[in-house]
Amino acid sequence: MNQNIQLYGWKHFQLKTNISIDDNEIGRIRNVNKTNYDILTNQGILKGELTGQLLFTASNEERPQTGDWVKIMPFDQQCIITEVLTRYNQLARKELGKKTDKQILATNINGAFIVQGLDRDFNPRRLERMLTTLNDANIEPFILLNKADIAEEAEENVQLIRENHPNIPVLKISALTKEGLEQIESLLQPQLTYIMIGSSGVGKSTILNNLMHNEVQKTNTISEAVGKGKHTTTSRELFLLDNGSVLIDTAGMREFGLALDDIESVTLSFDDINQLGKGCRYSDCTHIDEPGCTVLEAIDKGKLEESVYHSYIKLRSEAEHYAASTQDKKRKGKDLSKLVRNMKRYNIKKRY
Numbered sequence: 001m002n003q004n005i006q007l008y009g010w011k012h013f014q015l016k017t018n019i020s021i022d023d024n025e026i027g028r029i030r031n032v033n034k035t036n037y038d039i040l041t042n043q044g045i046l047k048g049e050l051t052g053q054l055l056f057t058a059s060n061e062e063r064p065q066t067g068d069w070v071k072i073m074p075f076d077q078q079c080i081i082t083e084v085l086t087r088y089n090q091l092a093r094k095e096l097g098k099k100t101d102k103q104i105l106a107t108n109i110n111g112a113f114i115v116q117g118l119d120r121d122f123n124p125r126r127l128e129r130m131l132t133t134l135n136d137a138n139i140e141p142f143i144l145l146n147k148a149d150i151a152e153e154a155e156e157n158v159q160l161i162r163e164n165h166p167n168i169p170v171l172k173i174s175a176l177t178k179e180g181l182e183q184i185e186s187l188l189q190p191q192l193t194y195i196m197i198g199s200s201g202v203g204k205s206t207i208l209n210n211l212m213h214n215e216v217q218k219t220n221t222i223s224e225a226v227g228k229g230k231h232t233t234t235s236r237e238l239f240l241l242d243n244g245s246v247l248i249d250t251a252g253m254r255e256f257g258l259a260l261d262d263i264e265s266v267t268l269s270f271d272d273i274n275q276l277g278k279g280c281r282y283s284d285c286t287h288i289d290e291p292g293c294t295v296l297e298a299i300d301k302g303k304l305e306e307s308v309y310h311s312y313i314k315l316r317s318e319a320e321h322y323a324a325s326t327q328d329k330k331r332k333g334k335d336l337s338k339l340v341r342n343m344k345r346y347n348i349k350k351r352y
């Protein structure tokens with residue numbers, strides 16, 4: 001039986017949060033089904049429910065999520081969840097169809113594998129967006145470019161992503177032929193928690209099955225011609241890998257929206273801009289139209305790829321838009337008009 005909570009990273013969580021509680025009153029949420037939870041505990045996997053207090057007073061965000069450590073009161077082969085222990089981080093996305101509500105995907109995560117297909121799923125801009133969200137959540141990113149076996153221009157596209165993100169591991173893989181599987185395994189550390197994110201059908205379950213060395217998660221075999229997956233809802237589940245790492249799989253995630261707490265962190269996912277920005281005249285320079293901005297200077301001198309700057313601007317404008325619906329509308333108007341002016345400036349320049 002591998003249900004000992006140490007295997008699921010309890011010690012690591014304790015180190016991060018300074019919490020000390022009796023091991024037998026602790027569990028980790030394996031998956032969520034409305035208000036029913038599967039919880040990994042020293043007594044095995046227990047079914048759990050919330051105390052009335054939690055059920056009626058906790059917001060969606062405060063309720064237990066996959067990855068959460070919770071305080072439990074075992075009884076009768078089941079348990080009651082009395083408290084959600086403070087998370088050291090959480091990964092959220094914008095709720096489908098809603099403007100500002102966050103949906104939490106998972107919590108207490110050390111690293112994330114962004115899976116993107118090298119086929120028609122390939123989209124550097126979506127990758128940027130995911131990297132920004134991960135950076136904001138303080139989660140270490142890894143990029144898996146999958147389906148190398150069927151993609152044309154696979155090598156060029158892998159190179160492009162490596163150039164854009166020199167400090168992030170970028171692996172070219174094929175879950176089908178198992179190319180790159182050992183490289184993924186070499187990134188995983190025991191007792192740390194990882195999550196796998198990416199569009200539906202990109203190969204996440206197939207990768208997970210490879211890592212588990214058996215079939216745990218049903219893969220989506222609906223034909224490409226039909227064009228849509230069989231999942232209609234999003235589910236998250238926590239798995240223990242052979243090497244002792246914990247992996248959370250997210251299935252059926254069609255859209256990975258921005259859910260930023262802080263717009264300024266957008267810049268951090270752009271290594272080049274971040275490096276250059278250290279030389280700007282103003283320490284809070286937004287690199288949009290300030291005098292003495294070394295980022296703008298670098299573009300003029302051809303030292304910074306315009307495409308990188310463009311995705312920075314686009315991403316920033318998306319982030320501004322999102323933030324504006326919850327924060328300061330006035331500032332949004334100002335910044336957006338600056339952005340538009342700046343986009344124009346570079347579009348005009350390009351014609352010469």
Ligand SMILES: Nc1nc2c(ncn2[C@@H]2O[C@H](COP(=O)(O)OP(=O)(O)OP(=O)(O)O)[C@@H](O)[C@H]2O)c(=O)[nH]1
Nearest residue numbers: 147174175176200201202203204205206219220252
């Ligand atoms: N050619 C090729 N096909 C792959 C590869 N990886 C996955 N597939 C296929 O792509 C389809 C979708 O794979 P899944 O693993 O179910 O994708 P998923 O990301 O888990 O999808 P959701 O569960 O909907 O989020 C399946 O038919 C897989 O066999 C690969 O490297 N090469």
Ligand SMILES: [Zn+2]
Nearest residue numbers: 280285287293
């Ligand atoms: Zn600047």
